[in-house]
């Protein structure tokens with residue numbers, strides 16, 4: 001066999017940047033994985049010979065399409081839709097859809113790349129994909145959202161299916177949007193299968209899919225603390241975001257005796273020294289998920305503090321759960337958090353910490369669970385929604401609660417296996433990257449050059 005050229009990390013990244021100009025989020029996500037994987041495969045010739053990392057960082061395909069729809073005033077509107085199918089070596093492409101004005105190809109490529117490793121970590125047979133649109137659901141009527149979703153699915157349906165690619169929710173795509181998308185998929189194909197997950201319980205949705213990402217992120221935090229001989233009881237927690245992931249993370253923090261003191265949206269953050277307890281959380285969920293209002297209203301309702309245009313990270317606390325969006329913890333904010341004595345960070349959002357910020361946390365020996373491990377609970381329950389749909393059965397809620405807890409525990413164990421250093425500090429970033437990589441890489445080797 002020919003001995004391949006061994007490019008080093010710098011050469012690999014130079015090539016990646018050249019082939020994907022301007023896609024900074026994608027570069028960032030690949031670098032984070034490549035930095036660990038290059039070390040791991042240094043003495044493993046087969047991964048070099050088969051160009052595994054080079055191939056995982058080149059999506060299998062990217063579908064991009066025009067989405068035309070009519071607003072309530074009869075104007076024709078045009079958005080761009082995408083599906084990035086990154087890798088299906090270990091199962092059908094799987095990953096969410098994001099509707100947000102910031103969506104572009106770089107963001108969806110980073111998310112699809114991350115999803116490939118995350119899905120591998122769950123232990124379930126799912127490949128990695130992601131999609132979405134620059135459509136902004138804010139301020140749109142239900143009918144406008146419905147017409148957009150129908151138009152979006154009219155193209156997307158050619159590319160997805162229960163054994164091909166199974167989308168779900170992400171930012172801006174929740175129960176309402178999944179309902180409209182699945183309704184149109186069913187109408188176009190005349191089939192009823194598990195082609196989308198996160199569906200309503202009445203039509204094939206799984207128990208606890210809604211809660212799973214937030215709960216799982218807190219389970220990862222709990223396991224990291226336990227490994228270090230601590231627990232969540234009495235700990236103050238910084239949470240960002242106030243959507244699906246953030247609100248169910250707060251619910252689980254409350255179950256486990258912690259105290260969430262912040263939440264945020266794109267307008268700013270609230271600091272509530274009393275803690276976002278059950279009653280206040282119910283208000284927050286109704287405000288953000290039902291009325292789709294702004295978070296300042298929470299501060300007014302409960303006499304909490306509101307900081308317009310700011311993020312929660314300068315508030316002193318024991319642990320932090322970033323649950324809004326990418327790059328929402330800057331390097332400077334990471335330094336502030338370390339200075340304030342933060343003990344652990346569990347990433348509910350995808351890639352919420354800047355590259356250098358992650359190094360700050362790990363150099364300071366803060367317990368740091370990266371998103372591909374910490375927020376994998378959502379897609380794990382999506383995987384089990386697919387299983388239930390294939391078997392045409394719905395499992396009991398308690399079974400799924402137990403499965404989620406076990407899957408998060410197994411992910412923690414995998415991170416410890418590959419991330420434990422000689423001094424006993426667990427580098428969860430390294431652990432997650434290597435554990436996620438191996439399974440996909442070995443499957444790709446089995447297939448030969450395809």
Ligand code: NDP
Nearest residue numbers: 170171172213241242243244245265266324349350375378
């Ligand atoms: P939602 O749409 O339910 O909520 C998003 C929240 O983040 C809102 O509070 C929103 O504020 C805020 N937000 C979004 N974009 C920005 C921004 N650019 N700046 C500041 N705040 C912002 O989304 P989810 O809770 O589902 O997703 C949150 C994160 O979790 C994302 O990174 C997503 O990829 C990740 N994730 C989600 C999973 C899921 O199952 N839903 C699974 C795994 C990861 P506003 O209301 O003002 O827009």
Ligand code: 2IT
Nearest residue numbers: 095096168170378379382
């Ligand atoms: O980032 C993610 O893991 C998600 N948005 C959930 C994906 C899914 O298929 O449930």
